[in-house]
Amino acid sequence: KDDMTNVVTKEEGAVTDDVVRDMIVASICVKYTQSNSVGFAKDGMMVGVGAGQQSRVDCVKLAGRKVRTWYLRQHDKVLGLQFKAGVKRQDRVNARVRYIEGDFTKEERVRWEAQFEVVPEDLTVSEKEEFMAKSKGVTISSDAFFPFRDSIDHASKYGVSFVVQPGGSVQDGQVTSACEEYGMSMCLTGVRLFHH
Numbered sequence: 001k002d003d004m005t006n007v008v009t010k011e012e013g014a015v016t017d018d019v020v021r022d023m024i025v026a027s028i029c030v031k032y033t034q035s036n037s038v039g040f041a042k043d044g045m046m047v048g049v050g051a052g053q054q055s056r057v058d059c060v061k062l063a064g065r066k067v068r069t070w071y072l073r074q075h076d077k078v079l080g081l082q083f084k085a086g087v088k089r090q091d092r093v094n095a096r097v098r099y100i101e102g103d104f105t106k107e108e109r110v111r112w113e114a115q116f117e118v119v120p121e122d123l124t125v126s127e128k129e130e131f132m133a134k135s136k137g138v139t140i141s142s143d144a145f146f147p148f149r150d151s152i153d154h155a156s157k158y159g160v161s162f163v164v165q166p167g168g169s170v171q172d173g174q175v176t177s178a179c180e181e182y183g184m185s186m187c188l189t190g191v192r193l194f195h196h
Contacts, residue, residue, distance in 0.1 A: 003189040023164040026141035135159025144194035145169040149178035
């Protein structure tokens with residue numbers, strides 16, 4: 001917790017005890033995953049992890065897809081899916097994820113539609129984007145410094161409001177500026193969790 005006190009952005013007052021909890025949860029997670037790694041947390045739980053990639057921004061993209069799926073599961077169209085009686089719980093979970101992703105093969109689509117009393121209308125790209133624009137309060141932690149602002153640019157698409165990382169890059173100023181542009185609060189811990 002003491003490592004989460006060096007807030008380097010203008011949004012310093014936004015780092016509450018709940019945010020620190022999410023920073024700790026995400027940082028513990030990335031400590032025990034394959035480097036490079038980033039983790040997204042919200043409300044005390046992990047909502048996306050990207051690990052083992054050669055570039056940090058690819059970790060953000062990988063984990064971000066999981067955050068997007070997690071958040072879109074709360075969309076009214078997803079919550080309103082009308083499953084047939086007898087469809088098992090895990091099959092419902094999988095069907096919701098496939099509905100959000102929407103990239104069915106012809107055969108997958110046939111089997112997917114067979115699970116519903118009423119075949120749902122597609123969840124459109126614009127509906128997804130509109131819903132994702134409401135996402136906020138997500139924390140991202142990185143096991144080592146963000147070397148460029150591109151990770152912050154991508155993180156902004158997933159409702160990230162808080163960033164925690166060790167710092168130490170020659171680009172820390174650029175990364176801090178990117179956080180400020182998006183209204184994110186960033187904490188530099190000085191503690192690398194990177195394992196190689």
